[in-house]
Every structure is written in C-alpha cells, then in structure tokens.
Amino acid sequence: MADIVTKGRLLIIDDESELREILSSLLEDSASEIHQASNGLEGIDLLKAHAFDAVLSDEKMPKKSGLEVLKWMRESGLTIPFIIHTGYGQKEMVQEAQRLGVYAFIDKPWDERTLITTVERALRSGLEQQKA
DSSP, X not given: OOOOXXXXXXXXXXXXXXXXXXXXXXXXXXXXXXXXXXXXXXXXXXXXXXXXXXXXXXXXXXXXXXXXXXXXXXXXXXXXOEEEEESOOOHHHHHHHHHTTOOEEEESSOOHHHHHHHHHHHHHHHHHHHHO
C-alpha cells in the first residue's frame, strides 16, 4: 500500500491581498493547507496558534517585516523553513536573514516554476523536521 503523501501546511504572509490570493492559487496543489496573514504581526499570531511546515513571507510589510517574523521564529525555537520573497534585496537584510537561517530568497517578479519548486522543497524539509 502506498504511503499517503502529506504536502504540508504553508503560511503566506504578505500585506498585498491580491498577491496573497495569487500565491495561494499558484501553490494550492503544493500544500495540503494554506493560511494567510496580511502582516508580520498577524503571521506571528498564526505561528503561535498553528503548526506550519514552511512560511513564505514578503519582506517589506507594516507592523512587522518578514525579517522580524523570521527573527521571532528563531528566538521562539521555530526552525521551519522560511522563504522571503522581496523586490528589495538590500545587502544588510540578506545577510541578517542568512544569519537567522533563512531557507531561500525569491526575487520579485518571480518565476512561477522557481517559486513552486522552492516552496515544495521547503515544505518537504519542514515535514522531515517534524518527523525527526
């Protein structure tokens, strides 16, 4: 009997609702569940309340940036893969995110295939962490 493939739970954090919807539809076949947050603070609340296998976050957002969410996660002991998609790859932000163990960066405008495969790899990695 074949194993049931669990695709993993994804959290998308982005302050642009249209972009969250586009990302959700692009990734609906890649994740078993997708939750959305409209800013970093909302993302942190969801991370406190639910278990996720990966996070896809914008960097520049009101209330808390993607980097601040990543920092909060690491300080809280959450090691799940965190992907930042950004149109602004400032060197300091990139270095700080790498120091915090960011899983990947995806530049906007993104290539759909790259986005999907990166998120799928992150979800698999997050699922493997849960098993370990």
